[in-house]
Amino acid sequence: MLKIVGVRFKDAGKIYYFSPGDLAIKQGQGVIVENAQGLEFGQAVIEPRLVDEEDVVLPLKNVIRIATAADYASVQENAASCQKAFLTCDEKIREHKIDMNLVDVDYTFDRNKIIFYFTAEGRVDFRELVKDLASIFRTRIELRQIGVRDEAKLLGGIGPCGRMLCCSTFLGDFEPVSIKMAKDQNLSLNPTKISGLCGRLMCCLKYENDQYEEAKKEMPDVGTTITTPEGITARVTGINLLQRLLQVRLPEEELVVEYELDEIRPFNPSLAQSAQS
Known part of the structure; x- marks a missing residue:
């Protein structure tokens, strides 16, 4: 078993696991961790707990410290810098006449890198744009293309x-x-x-797809031949999965009647399929 803490770097972002060490981290607290981008500020969304080693990707990196007042001040400063960087980059995109749409900007906590998120219809050549941005901000620049869902x-x-x-x-x-x-x-x-x-x-x-799939396993397909409680052979013309209702057409009366699924049980899907064929 391993002791982990769950950390998010963005609102509704993916949860990443870190080792809390001896730190008494509470849910909602800010923490400083080290990831592939360098030092990052995140929020603890899962308090320290024990999990199986198979449930995490090893090796786990450690939480460096619980965020201090100075760390929170740095986060606010970075957020203000992101707004200015967004305007600067957007202006440079127009200057270079690049067919891309700037979406968001992120500074890493230690300000070693700026990440510019953008959307575009296809591949774009932004090499000259990166050179301009690097000369302005004097730090590492990353342009990351994202999809419309992101x-x-x-x-x-x-x-x-x-x-x-x-x-x-x-x-x-x-x-x-x-x-x-x-x-x-x-x-x-x-x-x-x-x-x-x-x-x-x-x-x-x-969200509800699993419930519909489970309900569908119990219900006959539209077009299936069944026997009604009155002993009449009829064909299913419609189903209501959540209410477990069947609409069937009686052959002689040309009338559509509604039955609850339990009224036609026992129902054997394999027999119904063979009867349908």
Whole structure:
């Protein structure tokens, strides 16, 4: 077992694990750690706890210290510098006439590097831009191209539901979302209704997908032949997965009747498939 603490570097960002050592770190406290970028300020979101070695990527780096008042002051100073760097970089992009959209700027805590996040339709040649920025800021420069989902996460906004975007408030990682999820949930396949501000399928399609998949395993497919409680052979014309309801068409009356799933049990999917074929 290993003792770890979970740290985030951005709001709703990915959680990274570090070794707290002998530090008594509380949830919500600022901490200074060392990662691939150098010294970084983060927030402890998971208090120290023991986990299996298989659950973490080894080796773990140590938390250097709990953030001090001076560290918080440095974070505020860096944030102000980021705003100025954003304006400077945006101006240089226009001067060089580069087809890219600047999204955000980050200083590392120790100010050894500035990271400029941008979006672009394809690959762009920004070598001259990097030279200009390096001569202005006198530090290491990194330009990092991100996707539209990452852009929405950084900028935030209000989704079609009227709430703040999930990705910018609590989602640490993006999970794959498919059009099949929308179909399984009987949602409109109109792209404008199932797409988020980023233009991609909404992340919330994933939230209830497991429940729909479990419910679908118990329900017959549309077109399946079943036997009603009255002993009549009928064909399924529609299903309501969450309410566990079946709409079936009776052959003689040409009437659509609704039944609860339990009313037609026992239901054998394999027999229904063979009857359908």
